[in-house]
Amino acid sequence: MAQTAAEDLKLIVFQLKDKEYAIPVNQVRSIEKVEHITRVPRTAxxxxxxxxxxxVVTPIISLRSRFNLEEAEYSDHSRVIIAVLDDMEVGLIVDSANDVIDVAIESIEPPPEVIGSEEADFIKGVTKIEKRLFILINLEKVLNPDELAIQDGQGIAG
Amino acid sequence: MEMNQYLEVFIEESKEHLQACNEQLLELEKNPEDIKIVNEIFRSAHTLKGMSATMGYEDLANLTHQMENVLDAIRNQKIKVNAEILDVVFLAVDDLEAMVQSIAEGGDGKRDVTEAVEKLMLIEKGESPAQSEARAETAAALAEPHPAIKSTYDDFELTVIQQSKEQGFESYEISIALRADCSLKAARVYMVFEVLEKCGEVIKATPSVEQLEEEQFDQEFSVTIVSKETADDIRQKLLKVSEVEKIEVLPLSLGDYSYQESVKEEEEAAQPVAEETPKTASNMPKEEKKSSAAKQVSNKTIRVNIERLDILMNLFEELVIDRGRLEQISRELNNQELHETVEHMSRISGDLQNIILNMRMVPIETVFNRFPRMVRQLARDLNKKINLEIVGAETELDRTVIDEIGDPLVHLIRNALDHGVETPEVRNANGKSDEGNVILKAYHSGNHVFIEIEDDGAGINKEKVIKKALKNGIITEQTASALTDKQAYELIFASGFSTADKISDVSGRGVGLDVVKNTIESLGGSVSIDSKAGQGSIFSIQLPLTLSIISVMLIEIEKEKYAIPLSSIIETAIIRKEDILRAHNQKVIDFRGKVVPLLSLKEIFNVPSENQVDEFISVVIVRKGEKMAGLVVDSFIGQQEVVLKSLGNYLTNVFAISGATILGDGQVALIVDCNALIK
Structure with a gap:
């Protein structure tokens, strides 16, 4: 019993453009509506x-722009997923977030090579339930502070 | 265990005693002949020994005991104080400090102290036969410590003794010595206790009853009881227990009169009964009594966990945000009654803010305390003579600042000693007394605290600094020629700078001063240097009183709101467009006779704009040290107290933004870091 429970992973499902993504529930503190965001100049x-x-002043990043997808206007469905990694709390803007699923750990496969481009770096694996494909994101990569610095430098130079 | 509740007190008091030891040792070094100082140290060491033995920290007790022996020898003029001896004693104190620290951090306070102990013993031995006699004596004293009153009593026990006295009971301290060949000590102890419990009530045993039952004692132990029987009766009854060698029954009298008298009385009372005259009826118990009395007087304070104060502060910060919101609503509604109420509330919360901030204030003494020792050691390492003077140690600073300021000060003092003060020979050659003076001064001024480190050493050699800066590529030839003295001195804060001819242990790795500057600036402070060649230098540090709530000027650029700390604002101005001049590619204005560069926050922060240019331009004149700049903004909103919040761990090092704050309407406003804007 305990073993099967341990092998099940609870995921929060969210949408970006036309794909469905997932993030482990233990990396999520809360899900918020998009409210006033104060721009921080000279950042990535x-x-x-x-x-x-x-x-608490919490930084917000746009996952669309992080994954090099085109930006979209925020709608009523837009949400901010407050993700926690170590001692960092960062909000991720997604198109919508409305599902929680349980998947068995062994059903998660490594990302297929063809999935393509930059986005692939941020993918930990994929899992299929019935006809739906969920892309598991790699939060460590998404929130990599080194990249933040590099992008920052480019921003100033340009 | 039971001990836990005393542990905190033990640690606090140990620290106090060690601090006292340190201070007195430094005194002693100045006046090696003054026996009074030795007595003071001895007393501190003795109390420490007693406390640590009670708490079961044996290493601590052992080392203190050894130190005590040396001090005792000094006191009895068997050893002459010299620097070597003091070095060893200092070493011992260092060890003690390390052990107390380890206990405070939850460790067991164990430490290899053999080196210090051996050195102390050498000092003790390295003297005349009289010394070894003294040693034998102290050794004897160790075997049966304090034949008189052995136990110290806590308040509770004292109360019991006193109350039973009022009810006609006598209190006795009974020392029982078992025969050396006694085989079942625990059994004898049990029998003794049985006898005593029939006579009266046992209120204290030294060592504790548990230890006695486990035979954790040599031959002797003492028990304090209250009883209606006479001392002699008790003594007779106890002697009936076999294998008991010696019984001493001392009546205890702890009246309203001072302990000193009581000790005397006990001694007299003890004479007929006790076989030995109490030879070391030390002044310790009476000292304890005195200090506990003193404590009672000053006991109008309570200890509060710093965490609770932090929580209180956080809650109050929330309140400040709501206050801002209320003020805004009341302005919008324009209702007279609401106005008055809000104003009153603002005043009260202002007072509350002062009180809360004050509660978090700690005298800078806690940081300064360690410097005399450090200076002494450094001076010896560097072969320099240095007199450190501390002024204004009682100046109070917010705890967060105190926590951070220690290391920068250490750097600056090291710097003053190493690079500032010359060696005695050089000083003599320059017609100065061979002892260098370093003054460490702290004082309040306005909303700031100033800390100055002044030395009367060689001062900063401008040429040398510039040469070095050129060599390390910090400045160019061109800029070098235009530098003022002050600007040249500032160069030593640049990273990768070190002017010491030789790299020494003390400083001169060139990593120190830029770190100092960074730390101080990250605390919202600034550091400046004043120096006269041949006469010395002054490093002065300016720090804000508190870090968490600051006054800012809110400004608006397009739709975005920013906060500029009032501490960096000189004034605000509205200028005509025609008044903007151009120097090279830089827009400047003539501000009170000075040319001040204009910076457009809109451009710096890439604010999306419609690019309409008004006839009048709002400018905030800010400064960093001597330098000024005018920040062009769209409009001024007003002055406000805000709570400083960080941007979190994800966004670090955002250019020209030092943090954020939450405004009354719940939105976040960024706080502009003017230091980053002015180069």
């Missing part, structure tokens, strides 16, 4: 700014 392009999250 995907950093949208900071919000007031119940008294």
């Amino acid at each position: 392009g995907f950093v949208k700014g900071v919000i007031n999250l119940r008294g």
